[in-house]
Amino acid sequence: MGRGGHAILALGLVIGLVTLLAGCDAAPAETETESVEEGRAAVRVMEVRASAPEEWLRFPGTVRARERATLAFLHAGVLRERLVARGQGVAEGEPLAVLHNPALVPALAAAEGQVKELDAHLARLRRDVERARTLRGRNLVAEEELDRLESELEANTRAREQAEARRSEAQAQVEEMTLHAPFAAEVTDLLVEPGDFVTAGQAVLELSGVDGREVEIRVPAALGERLAAGMPVQVTPTLREARFQGRIAGVGRAGAALAPAIVRLEEDARLAPGEPVRVHLAVAVAASESLQVPLTAVLDPGGHAPHVLALTEDDVVRRVPVMPGRVTDDWVTISASLAPRQRVVTAGQGRLEEGDRVRVLP
Template identity: 60%
Template sequence: MARGGRASHAALLMLTAALLAGCDAAPAQREGVEAPLPSVRSEAVQFVPDEVRYRFPGVVRASERAATAFLHGGVLRERQVVLGQRVEQGEPLATLHNPAMAPALAVAEARVRELDASLSRLGRDVERARTLRERNLSAASELDRLSAEREAVAQAREQALAQRDEAQAQLDELTLRAPFAAVVTDLDAEPGDFVAAGQPIMQLAGVAEREVEVRVPASLASRLEPGQAVSVMPTFGAQRIVAEIVHVGRAGESMAPVIAAIPVHSAPALGEPVRVQLEIAARAVTRVPLAAVVDPAGSAPYVLALNDDDTIRRVHVMPGRLAGGWVSVNGEGLATGDRVVTAGQGRLEEGMRVRVLP
């Protein structure tokens, strides 16, 4: 029994020593295991030229427009077109009755015929006088007189021809013709009405090109130039049409007209309201992804920037304009190429080291 008791006592002592040794080694093992670093994603800070967008309302109109009128007064005899009709260049639109035009042409034509007869007679007289002079049967002064008279009649005939052509042109002006291919958009006079010279008879809108005019502040107009691209969007639609500035007016300190040409194949209908978006280059700005800004609507928004050793530093910023998922910021401590955390900001503190995911 004595030997068995001693053996049991020795085994107990060994077990106790082992337990004590195990308790001493556990803290050492725990101290040797490092906690995993927080994982984050990042993007580089950009310094890029900014663009400011302005939108102005306008109405689509034809690039070619005309308020057709007669050169002379008279009574509107006939109108050959109706509202909304398409007409081609040179097509008759309306005719005017002016009782003075036809008699003036008749008088001019009679004058030309009279001078033609006189010129023919004088031509024969000159030839006869020349023959007599060659035979020494008449004086040289007679031939000279007849030659001078024929020359005077020839000049008078040239004037009469010009007067006849003018009378014919004025008579032709009694027929109003389309100056270009167009659509009749308005009728201003009815057959039987007396119209004065220059009074509009109808309104035409060309079918070849479309444009829109907007009025912009003079300070903005000074930064625009012909050939610059703009966007045109229907007021009640999402379509975006690329147009081109063709004219920039001058208006001193007030509003200046700006005209943009719209491609015909994609142009909205005449009279449709649209919005014209002008994109003006501005000074370069610092911008970061919107996801990098913490508490952007709060009183103290900030971003978490990464140092070279992947430690965190907090940079307070003032967010600006948002475009395409990036926001311009104004804050000291950010430079082009600096990395900012875009994902995994939760529980990150100043000076904490992180693991940047690719």
């Protein structure tokens, strides 16, 4: 091969080598951005939120059943029988006590007898009216006689209706001689013993419902005006360590500068009727807003330099000193040079420094 052939071969090798190197450099260029992203520290963030500053107020109360009843008879008499014992559970409609009144049963018997007597008289009058109408059609009886019989039939029909009403009233009074449970409950107190005479309306026994618990507290009138139905509260037992959730069910009118407020406890609150508790109310104390961040975002919270790591718009870390305040539901109120909706790091702060660029996990 001559010198010209060797030159052409060398030129081809150079061109091929350049092309190969160019192809090898293309792949790293395309993945360079991804490598940089993967090299950054991964963090999780949450936004700063604004809230009105609150003050927690505590009020004493006693747990009670949501449904309660003190039962009494509508009529006077002697307590003949008591069918339940103190502490016994009863179902809705279950009989509880029986009264004896010697005047009620005879009154019912008299009313039933009067109704039966009028029924028989009405049956006879209806037959007489039908016979008179037939005879009147044949002109065998006077028109006046037919009118008299029809008037007597109508009068006795009205009398029968009144007798039926008296019988229904007497029957209801006899039925009222037995007390029945108005709802599923537990018998909490027995106020009258069998054989005792009771007057109409005198309390005989007390029931405490088994479904639902509530607490009644008394608050100043000015505070009662700021409470609304549905407002969440916290309830803590006085004699043990626990915390339960509740909501304001209603607020009454103030009497003697205090207003009654009913707190309805959540269904899973393990509190027994009669247990003393404290109700904690969160009340806004100013119109201005304060800042809150997740508790996990505050570093060195009990030290000399508490701070959070905030992120700029391009995900650069900025150290911001804070002054922690009240903690509520894992959020802490702070004083700091931050703004609502600004992002703060809540996980992954371990090796971060001021000015680091991070990768925010979804």
